[in-house]
Amino acid sequence: MSKKIGDVILDLQNISLRFGGVKALTDISFDVREHEIRAIIGPNGAGKSSMLNVINGVYQPQEGVIIFRGQERKKMEPHHAATQGIARTFQNIALFKGMSVLDNIMTGRITRMKASFVEHALWLGRARREELEHRKKVEEVIDFLEIQHIRRTPVGRLPYGLQKRVELGRALAAEPSMLLLDEPMAGMNVEEKQDMCRFILDVNDQFGTTIVLIEHDMGVVMDISDRVVVLDYGKKIGDGLPDDVKNNPDVITAYLGVSH
Amino acid sequence: MIYREAGQFKTSYAADQQLFPIRQDRIGVILLLVVAFLIVPAVAGEYWFSAILIPFLIFSLAALGLNILTGYAGQLSLGSAAFMAVGAYAAYNFQLRIEGIPILVSFACAGLTAAGVGILFGLPSLWIKGFYLAVATLAAQFFIVWCLTKFPWFSNYSSSGVISAQKVVILGHEFASPREKYLLVLTLVAVMALAAKNMVRSSTGRAWMAVRDMDVAAEVIGIRLMPTKLLAFAVSSFYCGVAGALYAFCYLGSVEPDGFSLDMSFRILFMIIIGGAGSxxxxxxxxxxxxxxxIFLDIALPRMAGLLGLPFSNATVSHIQILLFGTLIMFFLIVEPHGLARLWQIGKEKLRLWPFPH
Structure with missing residues (x-):
């Protein structure tokens, strides 16, 4: 493999997450290395989305240690993740329905915009300059994802596949160092999946973005990811290279069941 | 034919992001301003100013304030009239208690006072949403009106809380006639509308809309919910507060707390529902x-009845007026639930292609 995979940037140690009496995650440990594509797979309800929510601070695990870029993470709120360079997309598209594609992607850069509302109201120098500078960056994302033609369209009017692409754009606009993708290919046809795969690989390749990916399509997962972690009922049952995971008896049992 | 963008190419993002990117829109707005500032004052009569144009502008400003909160930031509020009352009474008290304070400064301070009160009553929005929040803002509506009636200090110990607005004097010139007051109100409304437009087309407005459309995603992107929501409450109440001050100083002259009733809050809410939330x-x-x-029905109906020779009494005419008004509201809401602004936008889109269907 030609691309350079770096050191561990995210280390999750013994993470446990409970909602009341329900154990969503139990004692899960794995790490993510810089520039790699790390897939999380598992049957429905295995705790994959909860895992992403732990990584970007939407959920606080009751136990466990999270070390991001060498620093142990204390209590954090979701907006901290954004400032630390972690962006994500959602399983059920979470775009801003009333806004245009352009505005949605511009919103992705909001942590980088510093002008206050007074400057915006008066349209003073910095406010205007920022709008233009960030528009330029946003147009680069729009070009990259090949969605120039729908710039001005309210996202609510777009078909599903394009909405997923716009959501990826909104995440990319933040120029994240780590991108969490929650089922980016769910509900897509083969062609759309191919496009999405290409975009994910390009992001990883061109920008060096580390990608943590949840996906059900095993063909895609085995094809594009560097390492795979497998969850089942909130526990980790496998971790390693795609081929190792594929032949892991526990994983096969979890997916196919076991004969009695 | 007339409304075409063909041939208007944008070569820079600056040109693409200007306030009115389409040339015809720019011309239209300039014409509108010329008419409002130059032609209307020259031709309109006293009745037009004091009974139609001034209240229209003041309520537009209040609706604009509520629209920022409800239409853009998605926080339902039923307290707009109360925030107007805060503005009116604050402006009165600043004029009364601070010697020689310029009227525009006390209008601004009235807005800021209303903004402070707005932030206070916006705090529940951090925990509750939608209809529940609306009920919480209802508390603002009743509490503020009660407060202004209960504590006579606010109305300088006048009977039943009525205040008489002081004279409007700017740079030694007294704005006494309805025409002058109209021009003052128009100027303030135009400036504040421009400021609102600037806010909603920049990242302030995008943060509001993001919170409105999907607050979880907004937070993950890095938008902090608390400051964003409270800012919406503050700005919205500022607009309502200034509208309230103008309501007292340039429209009615004397106001009482009960004038800023829940009924008025509802009217402002209807304005943004009919006009278009988020516009x-x-x-x-x-x-x-x-x-x-x-007002139009009031004038037109009796004439039409007279013209057709129908034997309508005045009472019947006013009943018909209410019926017709209600029917029209329903008609517009069914035809375009997103309001008149959306209807206008659809009209423009059609006009761009006319005479072809697509």
Whole structure:
């Protein structure tokens, strides 16, 4: 493999997450290395989305240690993740329905915009300059994802596949160092999946973005990811290279069941 | 034919992001301003200023304020009239208690006072949403009116809380006639509408809309919910507060707390529902519809009855007026639930292609 995979940037140690009496995650440990594509797979309800929510601070695990870029993470709120360079997309598209594609992607850069509302109201120098500078960056994302033609369209009017692409754009606009993708290919046809795969690989390749990916399509997962972690009922049952995971008896049992 | 963008190419993002990117829109707005500032004052009569234009502009401003909160930031509020009352009473007290304070400064301070009160009553929005929040803002409506009636200090110990607004004097010139007051109100409303437009087209407005459309995603992107929501409450109440001050100083002259009733809050809410939530233009269209249509029907119906020789009494005519008004509200909401502003936008889109269907 030609691309350079770096050191561990995210280390999750013994993470446990409970909602009341329900154990969503139990004692899960794995790490993510810089520039790699790390897939999380598992049957429905295995705790994959909860895992992403732990990584970007939407959920606080009751136990466990999270070390991001060498620093142990204390209590954090979701907006901290954004400032630390972690962006994500959602399983059920979470775009801003009333806004245009352009505005949605511009919103992705909001942590980088510093002008206050007074400057915006008066349209003073910095406010205007920022709008233009960030528009330029946003147009680069729009070009990259090949969605120039729908710039001005309210996202609510777009078909599903394009909405997923716009959501990826909104995440990319933040120029994240780590991108969490929650089922980016769910509900897509083969062609759309191919496009999405290409975009994910390009992001990883061109920008060096580390990608943590949840996906059900095993063909895609085995094809594009560097390492795979497998969850089942909130526990980790496998971790390693795609081929190792594929032949892991526990994983096969979890997916196919076991004969009695 | 007339409304075409063909041939207008944008070569820079600056040109693409200007306030009115389409040339015809720019011309239209300039014409509108010329008419409002130069032609109307020259031709309109006293009745037009004091009974139609001034209240229309003031309610447009209040609707604009509510639209920022409800239409853009998605926080339902039923307290707009109360924030107007805060503005009116604050402006009165600043004039009364601070010697020689310029009127515009006390209008601004009135807005800031209302903004402070707005932030206070916006705090529940951090925990509750939608209808529940609306009920919480209802508390603001009742509490503020009660407060202004209960504590006579606010009205300088006048009977039943009535205040008489001081004279409006700017740089030694007294704005006494309705025409002058109209020009003052128009200027303030135009400036504040422009400021609102600038806010909603920049990242402030995008943060509001993001919170409105999907707050979880907004937070993950890095938008902090608390400051964003409270800012919406503050800015919205500022607009309502200034509208309230103008309501007292340039429209009625004397006001009482009970004048700023829940009924008025509802009227402002209807304005943005009819006009279009999440649209600056919609605030104006909605105010025009809710305020001007009854006046128009008032004048037109008896004449029509007379013309057709129908034996309608005055009472019947006023009943018909209410019926017609209600029917029209329902008609517009069914035809376009997103309001008159959306209707206007669809009209423009059609016009771009006319005479072809697509």
């Amino acid at each position: 600056i233009l919609g605030s104006f269209l909605g105010a025009a519809f809710i305020l001007l249509l009854p």
